[in-house]
Amino acid sequence: MSFEIDYSFVAFIAFATIALLGSLMVVFKKNAVSAAFSLILVLFSFAGIYAVLGAHFVAALQILIYTGAIMVLFVFVIMLLNDHHTENDLEKTGFLLKVVTSLSLVALGTILVKAVYSSADVHPTGTLNSDEIIRLGGSVQVISEALFKDNVFQFELLSFLILAAVIATITLAKRGTKSSKNGSET
């Protein structure tokens, strides 16, 4: 008699639990730095979930980009702003608002659970299962094919999104409080 343990399921449950707890901590931690570190936990367990699903390349990217680069920026900004204001706004919220929020959360949760149950018989019609990915030469190959061939328009459009974001940042950040009256600065 042998026990068949579905390790990927165990791993999924573990990572999902960490991600959920981590997100709650992001919301409820009073200290901005510990909230940011909880976010690292969340993003890391996302990488774990991707790995369980077989998307190892995405998992590696997740750790490199989110856990590595973006979170460093977060912590850096927190350091620069150096905000000592750690008061919890939740205590100022009215009782009615709390009740309404909790009720709507419960309702939303119920719907989601129902949706997940009813989705058991849904099968995505896509062609890329894990065997197919291996046959095509691994995740990197498949992702670059998808990125630069099938979705090349979306990819190129993103460059305009970044351009817009750069102009927006310069517009909002560069203009100091000084001497901007006559609009001579750009």
Place this chain on the structure above:
Amino acid sequence: MSLMNGDLFAPYWILSGGILVTLILSMIRVETKRPAQISAITTLLFTFFAAEGQWGVSTTSLFHGAIEISSFGMMILILLCGLGILFCVGSSRYLTKEGIHYSDYYHLVLILILGSSLMAAAKDLMAFFIALEVLSIPAYTLVGFRRNDSRSNEAALKYFVMGSVLGAFYLFGCAMVFGATGSTDMSAVYRWSQQNSRPELLFLIGHSLLLIALFFKVAAVPFHFWKPDVYEGAPTAVTGIMASIVTVAAFVGVVRIVHLVDYQAAGWESYAMWIKSSLRGLAVLSLGYGALVALTQTNLKRLFAYSAIGHTGYLTLGVLSSLTQSQNLYAIWVYLIGYSLMSAGIFILMGQSAPQADAGVELIDLTGLMKRNPLQTVVWGVFLCSMAGLPFTAGFIGKYAVFTAGIDAGETVFVVIAALCVVVNAYTYLRPIALMVMRDADPQAAQWSGSVASKTISVLIALAVIALGVLPQQFIVQLKEISLSH
């Protein structure tokens, strides 16, 4: 279907190339904003004519189905370029007066138009989302353009946070639609709905989330609360852009997302009923709320924000009637074109008032305008009559088209409710006219002056509004030929 067809994509190439040229030209001399302004206007003109040259093109899908070139997309591009030219020409004096005349204004307006027009062309939910963001980021920035003004900052932050939340809604909905149908391609989702006679709960939730995201963008009533603050906080020229260009883009998005599935397909009757009753609810709430709250406003920007919520109601009625018969879509385009023109006109006109630091134009500033400035009074009168939907204006034709479409679709009760709201609205719009004509100028009333450019632009828009109202036949015939492809 081909990967790239240079000729067909030409209008968008010109627009995106023009953005880069404008960026480079504005760096030549920092002190003057003329190069950026002229380059932006030239770009928009070229795009306008390139798009007009492709009017009547047969629908072609490009970039592996990410976007399609069609008469519909070209119509939206022509409209948006036209509106863009109006704002680029008509708002430089206003921006100088406010001390915010930077080249960035023109860059952001061009990128905003690129995003809006690609949103109309997108046939893939992800391309649609990126286009929506390309539209949104310039919009947030333009709203916060008066960087040293706390109201402008508040409005920009509020708009940004709301926009990000709705982006999350959209992506969540996208994931669910993808889970249910296995594709983010709109045509594939449409085919799926025809073949699959059982709407899954997963799809229903996903589709609803997408719709909520888009109805946030158009500010239909339960999702409207950001609109008055954003309209009031934004610089007047930008409020005009929000009321015309962004409204057009957002409604194009609503139409695209609502028509994601085939409502006539077998097994989708109850789903169609569900979507219809939600749209009825949104339409009636927006109409009633917009009409009643606008009555009590004294700040003109807030007044037009609430009136915009009411107009969202009429447009939602048009969307509702297009569910029963898709040829009714023309009513939405007729209404949108008229509405965006008169909104652009109103806010360019409002930018000609003199209050420093843009404290906001109040109703009192209009008093006695007839004696002080007859030309502006007449132009104001044309726009306000058009907003109220009086005959011989574009506003009348728009309402007429929407109401006929509603009756065709069997939504008579809602047409009657909408007609009642027109009556309530009439008071809101005719009161400023009475103040201008019948009252003497209040001592506190602002002076009105404007550059020749902005005056010419507002007179031209007023003439266009009347022309559409007097001779709508040819125009409606053209718009009736436009259909959404699936």
